[in-house]
Amino acid sequence: MKMTPLILLILGLSGMYCDSHFLRYYYTVVSSMESGMPVFSFATYVDDQEISSYNSDTRQRVPKIERLKKLENEYWTSSTQRCWSLEAVSKHDVQTLISQFNQTRGFHFLQWSSGCELRDDGTTVGYSHYAYDGRDFMYLDAQRGIWIPIITEAHLTAQKWNSPEQRRGKMHKNFLENRCLEELKKFINNSREVLEKRVYPEVKAWRSPQSDGVTRLHCLVYGFHPRAVDVKWMRNGVDHIPSDEMSPILPHPDGTYQIRVSVEVPAGEEDTFSCHVEHSSLENKLVVNLDPDNGLFIPVIAGIAGVVIILITAVGLFYFYSKRGRGYKSTSSKYCIMFSSLYY
Secondary structure (H helix, E strand, O other): OOOOOHHHHHHOOOOOOOOOEEEEEEEEEEOOHHHOOOOEEEEEEEOOEEEEEEEOOOOOOEEOOHHHHHOOHHHHHHHHHHHHHHHHHHHHHHHHHHHHOOOOOOOOEEEEEEEEEEOOOOOEEEEEEEEEOOEEEEEEEOOOOEEEEOOHHHHHHHHHHHOOOOOHHHHHHHHHHOHHHHHHHHHHHHHHHHHOOOEOOEEEEEEEEOOOOEEEEEEEEEEEEOOOOEEEEEEOOOEEEOOOEEOOOEEOOOOOEEEEEEEEEEOOOHHHEEEEEEOOOOOOOEEEEEOOOOOOEEEEEOOEOOOOOOOOOOOOOOOOOOOOOOOOOOOOOOOOOOOOOOOO
16 A cells, blocks of 8 residues: 655645744654654654654664754753654554554554644644554543544553553643653754745746636746645636646655646636745735736736746655555544554
8 A cells, every 4th residue: 555645644734824834743753664664753843844863773863953953962862762662662552553453474563643733813722643553543632631532443442541541642632741852842942043034936927728718827936935724716806716626735755845736717717817925925915917928827916017937847746655465445544543552
């Protein structure tokens, strides 16, 4: 089975821009070194920025932002030691599930994603989700501190983890409400300049005639940061036209993002449609109107005239694959799926 692309999972969580901040932990452990992947790996993201990483080859948790290298050595040493513990337990966990599923051969992987959000109004929320072989397994009810099985095979594990002897749901609830938020605040305070950078989006739009008197309009918004953006087609600046084709928000190699939104409209009525873009780098909404001469569009800010000729850039796509599993459906992309069982 193809593993859902890690980068797309990471980037698929955020909605429109706000002043909230997220801390997300992603863990994975594989059953065999033959995959070419580290047996155990771990990455930390604040919002859309990778903050730190660890894997079983390097055995060191290292900062990914220059400013974070200034944190005390004691912090990176102690967090590396916790990763050693996670690595040992995770290797045991994958073998336990292989036995539980009665799988005598093949490639298998465990994944866990966990994180917390600090909202601009001071409220907080946490989540945790597990998967096995790319299949949704169970998730944490963060309010009650109990694990909820998603598939039948997860009932036994959830029962054990919720038992008075293990209390893993309560332990992880405590982790999300305390250590996770403490680390999020530490990272925000030490990397605010990177996290809060704003890069103005650029736009390229065009039309492609279809059959039966229909024209497809495309609006490509690219080169922007942070990731959260709202792009929609409007008719006469009032009526929202739902998109029948919208790409995920994808990363560029330079750390910026792109999204493409397309709609089908009646041929001959293209000039009544415009593409509207809202982003935190903009003081006003970006409205893009059709240029009837060449089929391209002219970007204007809230009615301020100005022609901008835009060159489209290459898009870096990041794919993360594994071998095919046996007897499982792929996990839903609405969840991040990284797995372990010892809490960071």
